[in-house]
Amino acid sequence: MTKQVQQLDRVIIRFAGDSGDGMQLTGDRFTAETAEFGNDISTLPNFPAEIRAPAGTLPGVSSFQLHFADHDILTPGDAPNVLVAMNPAALKANLADLPRGADIIANTDEFTKRNLQKVGYADNPLEDGSLDEWRLHKVPLTSMTVQALEGSGLSKKDAERAKNMFALGLLSWLYHRPTEATIKFLEQKFAKKPDIAKANIAAFQAGWNFGETTESFSVSYEIKPAKLESGVYRNISGNVALAYGLIAASKQSGLPLFLGSYPITPASDILHELSKHKRFGVRTFQAEDEIAGVGAALGASFGGALGVTTTSGPGVALKAETVGLAVATELPLIIVDVQRAGPSTGMPTKTEQTDLLMAMFGRNGESPLPIVAPASPSDCFDAAIEAARLATKYRTPVMLLSDGYLANGSEPWRLPNVADLPDLRVEFATETNDESGFQPFKRDPETLARPWAVPGTEGLEHRIGGLEKSDGAGNISYDPANHDLMVRLRQAKIDGIAKDIPPLAVDDPTGDARVLVLGWGSTYGPIAAAVRRVRAAGGKVAQAHLRHLNPLPANTGEVLKAYDRVLLPEINLGQLSLLLRARFLVDIIGYNKVRGLPFKAEELAGVIQEVIDSE
Amino acid sequence: MSEFKALSLVPKAEAKQTLKDFKSDQEVRWCPGCGDYAILAAVQSFLPELGLRRENIVFVSGIGCSSRFPYYMNTYGFHSIHGRAPAIATGLAASRPDLSVWVVTGDGDALSIGGNHLIHALRRNVNLNILLFNNRIYGLTKGQYSPTSEIGKITKSTPMGSLDKPFNPISLAVGAEATFVARTIDSDRKHLQSVLREAAAHQGTSLVEIYQNCNIFNDNAFEPLKDPDTRGEVTVPLVHGQPIVFGAEGSKAVRRAPGGGVEVVPTASIAPEEILVHDARNPDPSLAFALSRLDEPAFEHVPIGIFRQIERPSYDSLMAAQLDEAVAAKGEGDLGELLMSGDTWRIG
Numbered sequence: 001m002t003k004q005v006q007q008l009d010r011v012i013i014r015f016a017g018d019s020g021d022g023m024q025l026t027g028d029r030f031t032a033e034t035a036e037f038g039n040d041i042s043t044l045p046n047f048p049a050e051i052r053a054p055a056g057t058l059p060g061v062s063s064f065q066l067h068f069a070d071h072d073i074l075t076p077g078d079a080p081n082v083l084v085a086m087n088p089a090a091l092k093a094n095l096a097d098l099p100r101g102a103d104i105i106a107n108t109d110e111f112t113k114r115n116l117q118k119v120g121y122a123d124n125p126l127e128d129g130s131l132d133e134w135r136l137h138k139v140p141l142t143s144m145t146v147q148a149l150e151g152s153g154l155s156k157k158d159a160e161r162a163k164n165m166f167a168l169g170l171l172s173w174l175y176h177r178p179t180e181a182t183i184k185f186l187e188q189k190f191a192k193k194p195d196i197a198k199a200n201i202a203a204f205q206a207g208w209n210f211g212e213t214t215e216s217f218s219v220s221y222e223i224k225p226a227k228l229e230s231g232v233y234r235n236i237s238g239n240v241a242l243a244y245g246l247i248a249a250s251k252q253s254g255l256p257l258f259l260g261s262y263p264i265t266p267a268s269d270i271l272h273e274l275s276k277h278k279r280f281g282v283r284t285f286q287a288e289d290e291i292a293g294v295g296a297a298l299g300a301s302f303g304g305a306l307g308v309t310t311t312s313g314p315g316v317a318l319k320a321e322t323v324g325l326a327v328a329t330e331l332p333l334i335i336v337d338v339q340r341a342g343p344s345t346g347m348p349t350k351t352e353q354t355d356l357l358m359a360m361f362g363r364n365g366e367s368p369l370p371i372v373a374p375a376s377p378s379d380c381f382d383a384a385i386e387a388a389r390l391a392t393k394y395r396t397p398v399m400l401l402s403d404g405y406l407a408n409g410s411e412p413w414r415l416p417n418v419a420d421l422p423d424l425r426v427e428f429a430t431e432t433n434d435e436s437g438f439q440p441f442k443r444d445p446e447t448l449a450r451p452w453a454v455p456g457t458e459g460l461e462h463r464i465g466g467l468e469k470s471d472g473a474g475n476i477s478y479d480p481a482n483h484d485l486m487v488r489l490r491q492a493k494i495d496g497i498a499k500d501i502p503p504l505a506v507d508d509p510t511g512d513a514r515v516l517v518l519g520w521g522s523t524y525g526p527i528a529a530a531v532r533r534v535r536a537a538g539g540k541v542a543q544a545h546l547r548h549l550n551p552l553p554a555n556t557g558e559v560l561k562a563y564d565r566v567l568l569p570e571i572n573l574g575q576l577s578l579l580l581r582a583r584f585l586v587d588i589i590g591y592n593k594v595r596g597l598p599f600k601a602e603e604l605a606g607v608i609q610e611v612i613d614s615e
Numbered sequence: 616m617s618e619f620k621a622l623s624l625v626p627k628a629e630a631k632q633t634l635k636d637f638k639s640d641q642e643v644r645w646c647p648g649c650g651d652y653a654i655l656a657a658v659q660s661f662l663p664e665l666g667l668r669r670e671n672i673v674f675v676s677g678i679g680c681s682s683r684f685p686y687y688m689n690t691y692g693f694h695s696i697h698g699r700a701p702a703i704a705t706g707l708a709a710s711r712p713d714l715s716v717w718v719v720t721g722d723g724d725a726l727s728i729g730g731n732h733l734i735h736a737l738r739r740n741v742n743l744n745i746l747l748f749n750n751r752i753y754g755l756t757k758g759q760y761s762p763t764s765e766i767g768k769i770t771k772s773t774p775m776g777s778l779d780k781p782f783n784p785i786s787l788a789v790g791a792e793a794t795f796v797a798r799t800i801d802s803d804r805k806h807l808q809s810v811l812r813e814a815a816a817h818q819g820t821s822l823v824e825i826y827q828n829c830n831i832f833n834d835n836a837f838e839p840l841k842d843p844d845t846r847g848e849v850t851v852p853l854v855h856g857q858p859i860v861f862g863a864e865g866s867k868a869v870r871r872a873p874g875g876g877v878e879v880v881p882t883a884s885i886a887p888e889e890i891l892v893h894d895a896r897n898p899d900p901s902l903a904f905a906l907s908r909l910d911e912p913a914f915e916h917v918p919i920g921i922f923r924q925i926e927r928p929s930y931d932s933l934m935a936a937q938l939d940e941a942v943a944a945k946g947e948g949d950l951g952e953l954l955m956s957g958d959t960w961r962i963g
Contacts, residue, residue, distance in 0.1 A: 032958050181958060230963020232955070244954060251950050258710050260702075278941035280948035283710055283934060287702065288735035295699045295732070296706030299675070302693055303711040325696050415959070418951045455691040455707075455714055456626075458670045463639070463686050465694025475641065476686065 004219045010069030012077035016094050017086030019062040022164035027064025033177040035235045038225030039068040043410045044076035049348045056115045061093040070224040074525040078600035089119045100133040109142035137216050148206035162203035169207020231414040238377035238406035243273035245384025253424035257282045258300035260293040261310045265348040266404040267338040270310045290318040301331045304454035310336040313355050320363050327367040329464045330450045332391035339403040341596045350596025351404035356575040359399040366487045368494040371549040373401040375524035378413035392426045395449045405522045405598045429453035441474040448493035498551040504559050508542035516563035520546040530604035557584040567611050621818035624712045625671050632663035639689040650801035650827035661808045672715045675704040677724040680755050681748035684719040698729025701736035708741050709931045718745040722763040726782050737793035739930045740819035747824045752833035785907035788822045789900045795821035797921040819929040839914045853920030858890040877905045879916050895924040
């Protein structure tokens with residue numbers, strides 16, 4: 001049977017199943033195959049905080065969405081074209097996101113009476129006609145996997161566990177993906193359990209062969225490789241890119257990296273990644289709590305290391321007092337906040353941009369610090385280097401605001417040339433800076449940074465602490481005028497960084513847009529995708545994206561005032577809007593949703609168009 | 616003191632040092648008569664003995680009266696925040712094996728707000744010396760009861776007496792399986808310095824509880840140990856390898872009690888071989904724990920000296936060894952290679 005091959009320019013697939021079904025692994029492998037093939041990609045994993053929620057229930061559904069195309073793309077896609085539903089819960093949890101006409105590949109074996117009841121289906125949706133408006137492919141994935149593995153010596157239960165690889169094989173066939181790397185991957189992953197490796201490979205191949213022979217799929221699809229900028233690429237998630245950025249910053253500064261951290265979702269992967277790289281002199285310290293994590297990092301900074309702590313919102317709350325100590329002692333420190341849904345424990349695996357005001361103001365006293373936010377998973381690499389640059393040059397704690405979407409999402413990354421990375425070399429103080437002796441708070445007139453004199457440096461013995469210090473000498477001081485001066489000096493030091501960061505760039509191809517859409521952090525992709533849509537439909541809109549949230553680029557006010565209307569989408573209730581309105585007295589039109597999910601491009605395109613039309 | 620393994624990586628001073636070398640230019644501002652003065656003087660006059668370069672010594676403290684200590688030392692110093700000194704010192708000591716790191720803390724700082732960091736520093740065994748000034752009261756906040764105050768303590772916050780049972784810092788440290796645990800007293804400089812010497816020599820975390828008199832809010836808290844009329848009957852000196860006897864002409868002795876603890880009995884009432892010989896090097900902490908319970912109820916018999924002094928690799932040395940091992944196995948990290956790791960592909 002010759003099957004028809006259809007050309008597509010882009011596809012969005014969502015793999016969904018029970019959290020024990022291996023959907024994240026399936027998605028990762030499909031991503032790797034797709035990257036190797038040369039499509040542009042963007043991915044979005046979505047999983048529950050529970051490691052194994054009760055099997056077959058709605059809270060236990062884990063999914064992985066992948067958008068790939070023959071052109072460059074900016075988001076994991078709004079709505080899937082294909083849903084792989086490994087059980088009724090996966091179908092029920094995801095159907096609402098699926099446009100009519102999309103493909104559903106359902107594992108019929110799991111649509112048992114009991115599983116249907118668990119999620120409140122009175123009748124089997126695969127049989128009752130309720131899915132008539134979609135293209136339903138009924139595939140007994142589990143039983144075919146077990147059948148394919150007959151004679152492998154594996155128990156039925158073990159054989160069933162390979163069903164995700166059967167699904168991967170089927171999808172790989174459907175979209176003409178290269179398979180060698182997956183086979184190699186499985187061999188390596190199960191190197192110590194060769195029978196499991198063999199079974200997974202057999203299931204994967206069986207899935208491919210099924211696609212080729214079954215009548216359930218009459219068409220397969222080709223998506224040509226994307227024309228991307230030339231270079232060497234790899235797929236990378238935000239957390240790994242961030243870890244690599246910290247290692248690069250350590251190399252470029254010549255400062256040994258010290259990470260003090262306490263495990264917390266969704267930041268733990270940075271700790272895991274850095275722990276692998278001891279060859280780079282990276283010390284990772286899993287502390288007894290969040291406070292000890294940042295404390296140890298600050299202690300290491302005092303000793304001349306690049307001190308870093310990684311956490312999420314609840315951890316930032318606990319670290320606040322120590323971050324304040326870093327502000328007062330003017331020591332370099334990087335605090336990575338991988339934001340998640342709050343308040344309190346909130347929704348640990350869901351994304352949000354709700355820690356901006358905490359990063360700005362969440363400490364006692366006047367305690368300003370720089371804030372940097374990456375715009376995409378691969379941008380976490382550059383943002384980490386930038387955070388290190390500011391921390392070491394200005395002797396200040398820096399807040400790096402990633403989020404769950406960036407942390408776990410992935411995209412192809414054109415690898416930078418190591419020789420082109422910025423020089424971050426730091427000069428420690430080596431000799432006394434005043435006739436009266438060493439003055440630890442005598443500032444550089446340009447940057448207002450104080451000297452960094454590390455223990456072990458002869459003649460520069462000094463004491464620092466959280467008590468207010470006299471300007472210059474740094475001795476304890478309760479003098480009112482001195483305190484006022486020190487408060488202003490610390491603020492001026494951070495404000496002065498505005499001279500040392502790029503101006504806010506505006507993308508306005510026609511040059512006569514009257515509406516500006518502004519963003520920060522992970523909303524870059526959806527906003528840029530939405531702007532493209534609006535422009536494609538003839539709308540005029542300018543776009544700007546803030547990477548430095550404190551201080552803001554020097555021209556920010558000018559940019560805001562140059563447009564009739566400024567639209568600012570945020571995954572919070574308007575935190576940056578609040579700051580901009582207060583600072584520049586301009587009106588900002590906020591678009592705010594706090595659903596734990598990234599914005600959709602289509603939705604934002606509609607919002608932008610509405611603002612344009614209301615002109 | 617090159618024989619101190621714990622300090623083998625810390626550079627030595629070329630010239631002979633004196634107490635004056637360790638005095639900073641800051642005016643000492645504890646209350647007149649505070650026990651902290653005696654401890655400061657003892658530390659300043661002891662440090663020259665170590666012969667370390669002054670710039671390689673760091674004092675880290677938390678918050679409280681005792682935590683002002685670093686300001687008065689002409690070394691590097693970090694006066695940090697309440698309870699967190701062990702955490703900050705851990706990061707410093709773990710990344711800088713060429714430093715001699717000292718933590719100065721109090722009973723509130725170490726055992727109340729910073730209790731978690733203290734026990735984890737002790738179990739981790741980072742190369743630190745923790746000096747816990749125990750005056751059994753909150754001084755800097757003006758006289759509330761502390762986690763080492765005796766039950767029924769009348770203070771501003773407990774006008775009808777405190778209700779909670781105090782921590783015994785030695786029992787706590789031994790329970791956390793600290794590798795070095797000692798107790799000394801502010802007024803006995805000779806003993807204090809002998810304990811500091813052993814603590815400095817110890818590789819790993821040493822915890823030294825120093826009974827320190829707060830003459831403003833809890834005066835004479837340790838009087839039975841200081842009054843010439845009583846101290847001989849109350850103080851139980853612990854010396855490794857020596858039978859534990861005390862009192863006038865060694866009239867009292869410590870022996871194992873039925874039920875696993877230890878007890879004080881008249882020396883004459885037991886056979887000499889029944890007298891407990893102090894073994895600070897015993898890897899099993901049970902006996903050290905039992906000795907720490909000897910002063911319950913408080914101040915009848917108070918052991919002074921080194922309870923426990925065992926060898927266990929320090930966290931910082933193990934951490935450094937892992938880094939060396941990783942480099943030895945695969946060479947120093949190469950950034951370009953790291954970025955290229957995993958599946959890569961070329962376009963154009």
